[in-house]
Amino acid sequence: MSSRQPGGRRGTPVTPGSSGTAGRSDLDDMLSAAATRDRAAFEALYRRTSPTLFAICIKMLRDRSEAEDLLQDVYVTAWNQAATFNPELASAMTWLGTIARNRAIDRLRRRRTQPLDETSVEEIVDESPTPAALAQLSQERRRLERCLQTLPDTQRKAIREAFFTGLSYPELAARMSVPLGTLKSWIRRSLMQLKICLEK
Numbered sequence: 491m492s493s494r495q496p497g498g499r500r501g502t503p504v505t506p507g508s509s510g511t512a513g514r515s516d517l518d519d520m521l522s523a524a525a526t527r528d529r530a531a532f533e534a535l536y537r538r539t540s541p542t543l544f545a546i547c548i549k550m551l552r553d554r555s556e557a558e559d560l561l562q563d564v565y566v567t568a569w570n571q572a573a574t575f576n577p578e579l580a581s582a583m584t585w586l587g588t589i590a591r592n593r594a595i596d597r598l599r600r601r602r603t604q605p606l607d608e609t610s611v612e613e614i615v616d617e618s619p620t621p622a623a624l625a626q627l628s629q630e631r632r633r634l635e636r637c638l639q640t641l642p643d644t645q646r647k648a649i650r651e652a653f654f655t656g657l658s659y660p661e662l663a664a665r666m667s668v669p670l671g672t673l674k675s676w677i678r679r680s681l682m683q684l685k686i687c688l689e690k
Contacts, residue, residue: 518581543586648676659674
């Protein structure tokens with residue numbers, strides 16, 4: 491993995507400037523622009539979101555060096571998978587926060603001799619020093635999780651893997667042992683169902 495972000499930044503958080511925190515629509519636009527390989531938009535997204543994401547990483551992992559490494563992993567994944575972001579399903583902050591949380595959980599599970607249960611994970615997340623900043627993330631994630639539960643098991647797994655890992659569609663099709671066309675059809679139908687569910 492490269493030691494620098496796609497936009498040239500290292501994997502450490504940047505203190506936000508005097509302009510303050512960007513609104514949801516601003517962040518969504520930045521992430522959508524990154525899907526077109528707009529490096530300036532991605533750097534702006536990094537500057538605005540990295541302090542909050544770093545708070546998630548460091549409070550879950552409790553190790554600054556490992557948290558910085560994880561932060562870089564999150565943004566590399568975001569850069570590579572930006573085309574899968576759908577602002578109708580979740581905000582950019584929720585999307586990025588979910589990647590950070592899932593990657594941190596993976597590292598914690600590899601680190602521990604005892605399995606990490608979901609209760610422990612939620613307790614760690616709740617210890618974030620920026621609860622106000624994460625409130626919307628948590629609320630939207632709960633709504634998304636409820637809607638995901640309405641999908642068939644196979645389609646739910648495909649959506650989770652497609653949106654919250656660094657796998658491409660061909661890689662995911664190979665992992666799930668299904669034709670690429672079938673996988674894309676699952677995801678397309680699932681996105682339609684999720685959109686209807688989230689709009690209720």
